[in-house]
Amino acid sequence: MQNxxxxxxxxxxxxTVVAMPELPKAAKIAREVQTSITQVATIETIAKFKNASxxxxxxxxxxxxxxxxxxxxxxxxxxxxxxxxxxNGYLSPATRRYIEQxxxxxxTSVEVTNDLKxxxxxxxxxxxxxxxxxxxxxxxxxxxxxxxxxxxxxPFIKWLTADSSEVxxxxxxxxxxxxxxxxxxxxxxxxxxxxxxxFHIICDKYVPWEAIRAKWNQCCEILGYVSRYAIVxxxxxxxGFKINNTALLHDVEDYQKIAKEVLxxxxxxxxxxxxxxxxxxxxxxxxxxxxxxxxELCAIERQKAxxxxxxxxxxxxPPSTEIRAIRNLDSVTxxxxxxxxxxxxxxxxxxxxxxxxxxxxxxxxxxxxxxxRNSAGEIEPIIVSTEKYVPQYEERKINGRxxxxxxxxxxxxxxxxxxxxxxxxxxxxxxxxxSIDSDGVITxxxxxxxxxxxxxxKLQERSVFLTxxxxxxxxxxxxxxxxxxxxxxxxxxxxxxxxxxxxxAMSRKVGASFEKMNGRIIPYRTEKLGYPMKPDKKGKLxxxxxxxxxxxxxxxxxxHREYVAYYTHVFNCIYNKAA
Numbered sequence: 001m002q003n004x005x006x007x008x009x010x011x012x013x014x015x016t017v018v019a020m021p022e023l024p025k026a027a028k029i030a031r032e033v034q035t036s037i038t039q040v041a042t043i044e045t046i047a048k049f050k051n052a053s054x055x056x057x058x059x060x061x062x063x064x065x066x067x068x069x070x071x072x073x074x075x076x077x078x079x080x081x082x083x084x085x086x087x088n089g090y091l092s093p094a095t096r097r098y099i100e101q102x103x104x105x106x107x108t109s110v111e112v113t114n115d116l117k118x119x120x121x122x123x124x125x126x127x128x129x130x131x132x133x134x135x136x137x138x139x140x141x142x143x144x145x146x147x148x149x150x151x152x153x154x155p156f157i158k159w160l161t162a163d164s165s166e167v168x169x170x171x172x173x174x175x176x177x178x179x180x181x182x183x184x185x186x187x188x189x190x191x192x193x194x195x196x197x198x199f200h201i202i203c204d205k206y207v208p209w210e211a212i213r214a215k216w217n218q219c220c221e222i223l224g225y226v227s228r229y230a231i232v233x234x235x236x237x238x239x240g241f242k243i244n245n246t247a248l249l250h251d252v253e254d255y256q257k258i259a260k261e262v263l264x265x266x267x268x269x270x271x272x273x274x275x276x277x278x279x280x281x282x283x284x285x286x287x288x289x290x291x292x293x294x295x296e297l298c299a300i301e302r303q304k305a306x307x308x309x310x311x312x313x314x315x316x317x318p319p320s321t322e323i324r325a326i327r328n329l330d331s332v333t334x335x336x337x338x339x340x341x342x343x344x345x346x347x348x349x350x351x352x353x354x355x356x357x358x359x360x361x362x363x364x365x366x367x368x369x370x371x372x373r374n375s376a377g378e379i380e381p382i383i384v385s386t387e388k389y390v391p392q393y394e395e396r397k398i399n400g401r402x403x404x405x406x407x408x409x410x411x412x413x414x415x416x417x418x419x420x421x422x423x424x425x426x427x428x429x430x431x432x433x434x435s436i437d438s439d440g441v442i443t444x445x446x447x448x449x450x451x452x453x454x455x456x457x458k459l460q461e462r463s464v465f466l467t468x469x470x471x472x473x474x475x476x477x478x479x480x481x482x483x484x485x486x487x488x489x490x491x492x493x494x495x496x497x498x499x500x501x502x503x504x505a506m507s508r509k510v511g512a513s514f515e516k517m518n519g520r521i522i523p524y525r526t527e528k529l530g531y532p533m534k535p536d537k538k539g540k541l542x543x544x545x546x547x548x549x550x551x552x553x554x555x556x557x558x559x560h561r562e563y564v565a566y567y568t569h570v571f572n573c574i575y576n577k578a579a
Contacts, residue, residue, distance in 0.1 A: 039063055041464040043477070045518075047491050048454040049548060049563065051104050051333050054491055056459070056520040089397025090344045100341045102409055103186060103202070105452045107333040109571035110204070112549055112564055128575060130332055131323065132339070133201040135216050138229035138318035141196040145189065145399040148197055148223070153187065156219045160185065160203060161406070180207045184574060186405040188340045191396045200339050209323040216321050230315035241307045243300060251299035252292075259283060259290045275301050334545060340403070345394040355389060361512020365389040408574055411452035421446060425562045426456060427569040450573035455566045457487035457559075490556045494522050497529060524551060 041062045048055045091099070110128055135156070141148070162179020185203040192198050217226050236242070255276065262268055262280050276298045283290050310317070349355070352368045367384045374380040412428070414420050419431040429446035436442050463478040482488060495503050506521040507514065526546045527533055533541040552560035 036468050037476075038466050038468075039463055040466045043462045043464060045459045045461065045480070046456055047459055047487060048456050049552075050454055051100075051108075051337065051548065052524050052545075054494060054522040054524075056491060056522065057514070057517040058519075059517070060464075089399065089402075090393060090395075091341070091402055095403075096341045096343065099186075099188075099403060100337050101454060102405070102411075102452050103337055103340060104333050105411075105454065105567075105570060106184065106409055106574070107202075107336060108548070109567040109574065111332055111547065112567040113571045127206070128204050129206045130336070131203055131206055132336060133203065133207075133212060133324075134198065134322040135201065136192065136198040136320050137196045138217065138220055138225045138320045139232060140194075140228070143223055145197050149189065149400060151222050152219045152225075153199060155222070156216055157185065157187070157201075159215050159219075160201075160207070164205075180205050180211075182207070184406050184408050186340060186403070186409060188403045189398045189401070190342070191398065195396055197398065202336050202340065207323070209321065212323055213317065213319075213321045217317060220320065226316055226318060229318045233310065233315040233318075237307065237311070241304055244303060247303065248296070248299055251302055252296055255295045255299055256292075259295060263287070263289055273298075273302055273305060347392040347394055356386070357512070358386075361515075363389040409452070412449035412573070414449075420449075425569075426566050448569060448573050450570045452570070455563050457562075458483045459488045459491065486556065486558050490559055491522065493555075494524075495520070498522055498525050499528075524548075526551075529555070 041060055044059045044061060046057060046059055048057075087093075087095075107130060110130055114128060135153075137148070143151075159179050160182045162181070164179060164181030166179065182203040182205045185201060188200045189197055190200065220226055258269060258272065258276075259280060263283055268277055268280050268284075279290060279294060279298060306319075349365065350367070352370050354366050354368075356364050356366050358364050364386050365388075366386045368381045369384045370379070370381045372380055372382045412430075414430065421429045421431050423429070428449050428451045430449050431444055431446055434443045434445035460480040460482050462480050465476040465478070467474045467476065503520055503522055506523065507519055510519060510521065524546065525543065527543045529546075529551065531544050531546050534544045536542050549560060549563060552563050
């Protein structure tokens with residue numbers, strides 16, 4: 001069994017450390033050598049139920065006032081774990097993990113408490129309904145990232161979050177909503193391939209795409225981006241309509257996919273031009289695929305229709321937005337996180353370089369000389385240098401803030417003097433005084449609060465004792481005590497299903513610090529759990545995306561009940577019990 005020092009690191013000098021004896025025996029030893037025994041910490045083995053995996057780690061919790069502060073703490077915070085200047089302008093690994101947790105907890109709470117697929121055709125601006133929006137600049141970026149965030153994005157979010165009950169009382173917008181009452185939102189800034197800044201926003205209300213586009217273009221025009229777009233478009237189409245061949249390739253690919261899916265039995269999409277819809281009906285009626293030429297003609301007609309619409313408004317309503325109501329996806333959470341917590345693309349190393357880990361677990365880049373010849377005249381690669389790896393990225397940096405969110409999404413941050421209670425499910429409450437009667441009897445109450453952390457179960461724990469005597473000091477770690485048999489059995493069963501070798505291989509990739517915590521990554525291999533595989537866009541069978549709640553419901557009903565109760569608690573706290 002692995003023992004740990006006061007800072008949670010594995011002990012490598014067993015000469016002065018012995019396994020924890022039974023407590024009566026330990027007390028006898030203490031009497032014989034006049035040794036004091038103090039519990040200084042607890043090692044908890046916990047399992048975090050994430051979006052597509054379980055993470056198991058040992059957490060070292062010091063007893064207040066009994067254990068010294070780790071002198072390496074400050075160095076650890078500034079180390080190459082995503083918290084130093086290496087990632088200025090990019091999302092660091094630590095920030096990505098934090099964002100992923102916030103979004104996972106929020107969206108899972110929405111998925112668990114709302115039947116999103118059942119409201120597929122319902123348009124309800126008052127109901128919690130995740131919507132994914134992408135906002136782009138209509139023309140070449142001429143202002144700084146910070147100017148655009150302050151003068152374009154900020155007023156757009158202000159409009160999005162304005163009271164949904166207020167309407168314009170006069171003017172051209174008379175009767176229209178001033179805002180949509182979005183209470184929870186998250187935004188992420190990224191550079192496009194053309195280097196312009198663009199934004200991904202996930203909000204909790206249905207907002208009509210026409211309103212989104214009109215408002216975003218209005219905000220962009222504060223800095224003149226719509227006017228410049230109109231000038232360019234009028235120049236391009238000064239002699240009338242012309243085909244955009246780059247866009248045509250994309251449209252043809254889009255239409256081919258739709259035509260194939262419809263012929264295979266899927267319903268005809270609603271958001272396509274009527275002329276394309278007519279051809280699809282004929283294709284289905286005679287059970288014959290549309291020809292490439294016919295699909296290309298439909299794509300050209302789409303461009304013509306867009307051109308005529310833009311001409312009618314003088315090119316003042318550019319296609320600067322993309323709105324996706326993500327209710328009909330297998331996993332809302334997985335889809336959103338793919339965008340908002342996306343890693344920057346690292347530039348490839350030189351052919352004579354490779355990444356290694358040094359003895360402390362830090363990533364280093366090793367440069368070789370592949371032209372060196374030894375005394376025998378044979379080419380013998382030699383190491384030229386080994387340096388700390390500082391990643392370089394394909395995308396440009398974003399200046400200033402990279403992301404932001406509503407205060408609600410950050411969850412409850414208790415004050416130091418507040419007493420937080422966590423029940424057996426993991427739900428959190430603040431204990432406060434409700435009343436004091438005439439006899440001085442205090443009545444307390446628990447106020448539910450949202451803590452934005454994954455559904456977590458404690459599997460087992462061990463106590464860490466420090467003995468002090470004239471002969472020095474020793475550390476004893478008690479045998480593990482099982483805390484939650486249901487969770488422990490489920491996690492261990494998942495390891496067996498996935499395969500212990502695969503789990504160990506994935507866990508090693510995380511790094512040395514994770515290994516010190518006895519960390520394990522246990523992915524959900526849905527095909528091994530018996531869920532049928534599904535074809536991807538190219539028809540190739542791939543493992544299905546299955547929600548965590550479904551897996552728990554099928555294989556551990558008790559954990560599923562607690563999981564649902566936990567995320568229902570989070571949802572009710574965020575939305576004040578109003579869904």
